[in-house]
Amino acid sequence: MTKILALTGADAAAEAMRQVHPDVVAAYPITPQTGIVQTYSSFVADGLVDTEMVTVESEHSAMSAVVGAASAGARAMTATSANGLALMWEIVYIAASYRLPIVAPVVNRALSGPINIHCDHSDSMGCRDSGWIQLFSENTQETYDNIIQAVKIGENKDVMLPVMITLDGFIISHVMERVEALEDEEVSKFVGTFTAKYPLLDVDNPVTYGPLDLQDYYFEHKRQQYQAMQNSADVIKNVGKEFGALSGRYYDLLELHKMEDAEFAIIALGSTAGTAKYLVDQMRNEGKKVGMIKIRSFRPFPIEDLRLAVKKLKGLSVLDRSISFGAKGGPVFVEVESALFRTGIDIPVLNYIYGLGGRDITPTEMRISFSDLEKAVKGEKFPAVQFIGLRG
Template identity: 55%
Template sequence: MVKKVLKALTGAECVAEAMRQINPDVVAAYPITPQTPIMHAFSQFVADGKVDTEFVTVESEHSAMSATVGASAAGSRAMTATSSNGLALMWEVVHIAASTRLPIVMNVVNRALSGPINIHCDHSDSMGCRDAGWIQLYSETGEEAYHNTIMAVRIAEHPDVLLPVMVCQDGFITSHSVETSEILDDETVKNFIGEHNGHHPLLKTENPVTVGPLDLFDYYFEHKRQQLDAMERAKPIIQSIFDEFGAIVGRKIEFFEPYMLDDAEEAVICLSSSCGTLRHVVDELRKQGRKVGLLKVRVFRPFDQNKLAEMIRHIPVVGVMDRSASFGAFGGPVFMEVRNAIADESQKPLTVNYIYGLGGREFTVEQAKQVFDELRQVRESGNPGIKVRTLGVRE
């Protein structure tokens, strides 16, 4: 019998709650704002004996990811969490975790990368490692971060996937804000994630294997080809796990979550907490008779280009929100994916990219309205004008 309790929790506490219920064998972490409250809360669970986890307090994020990789290769269920420069310091090991096919789950509380030094939210940290081979789930709320963290364990450990999963939520906006979140009972979560036996665990001494050997021109490429395949194969598996978990929590969980898209003349594509602001503005504009909509990206890696194209090809104008910049590129990371997904469609929207919210710059209702107004101008004129725009920056 599934029991659900409403609790007032921050996004960070939601994730710590998920981790308590997952009860990982090993957690290795180093504090960094705004991730710290996750490990603060989780280490309290360790101290109180509420989990069986071996909690490794390391001297840097490079070591945090390295210890997590070692623990996962040994066959244990291993987790960590980080933000911003901490993720940057993990960099080389982040790639090793993916290429060694270790089902690690890492919470990333999105924070701007230095410099200049800044502790507030943007997506430059996780977007920076979008090519590292990790599955990336983005969370609008603390409750979604809770759901994503639990589902991430199942996705990562699926024998046909075996890829690490990054669960992202917005620094401070989500991680430090208290909302009511529906928390499942421990038994339901335990049953949902199941047992973890590891893929060729190092500690299974009767079957010794070598992990991380030299892999030169003769086989490296074949291993990369396997990673490409795993991401592709993960798509239906992720959706089936979403469906299974969605039935428990009573929600429809999808790669791309549409809101008022069917008859939309202008729509916005966005990830994480800003979707809340945009949904509010969609409601307001709908009351005025404007046909506007929103598409929330929940899974950024693997990016399901076919599904996205199917969902937006009928919309005349689409604005794509990017909370990170790709300097020198034609637009931000989300924009590039969206443009790429619709490139071969015979009927496709005009697209405009908005770089917004960098370094925690507030994303306001007024900005969201400005976006929809500009998109309307684009639709009426048939001319996208400047395709990559910045939003909320002083001239």
């Protein structure tokens, strides 16, 4: 039975967490993540869940507490944003290295400074090499769906990695939308029970977490993490199908919108994918053969799927909501170009940085990413990086 709820992205995240019913949640409030932790705290206070809620003194402690809890064998979650994620940094890597399937919604917010509380992807992009799976949500529904799937993806025995579910700060976290929610029992059955292979609390079988790992073993452990991330691509696809069978909403590494006969396409992540779909639909009505590719899974990056999706295109534009100072372009652009390099797909790929610090992007502004492509295929040259919505 589907329940129709009106929820903000933050409340949808908390609702998904309630239904997953983790053993431990440790978090520190930070705008715009606060709604998640606040609502979840109410669930704990009202006795709807018996989660051990640890109100720590910082995000560094929050991530440390969930690492401890997950090592002990608990299903553990946290949530954060921007500077909070930055403060977790050290332990973010440790969570992945210890192979702990922690799930953490990250409400995307610009990193300081200057201080800003609104959406961009600089926070989660910053830890793209940390070994976490990173799934981007387009709206409130996907936030809810992704958190439930994240549990099953991370805990898969061939994966055993932490999963970061992103939702755009304010744009998703604070906007109320229609959400189709599953019944509690359906979610419980879908995620199953978590049985840690080596729980620290199993005192009859003592193990050591976090020993010194020097020249003789560290390298092998990184190779294992590499493999786990490789394995996770198929697991994300399979869990997406299973979730589809349950909910009617199917998920993959990429989402393709009107790509079948598209000549030009735009790549977007998060809520901007919704704006891009709107623009594509508008331009389709004008007779333009355009499409959109949404990257749902940034880590693992869907290299093969992307090659397949773009092989018939004449041109491709990549939107980046974060900046990589000194690189050829934004993080998404660099991944996309690298995926297409030496594959015989030799088309113009343009990069647009937009929306830093929460600046809006409108469909009208976004049109330039298509009109430039039409010029680029005729030989016009464009700078490596362009900016949308920036005052000149």
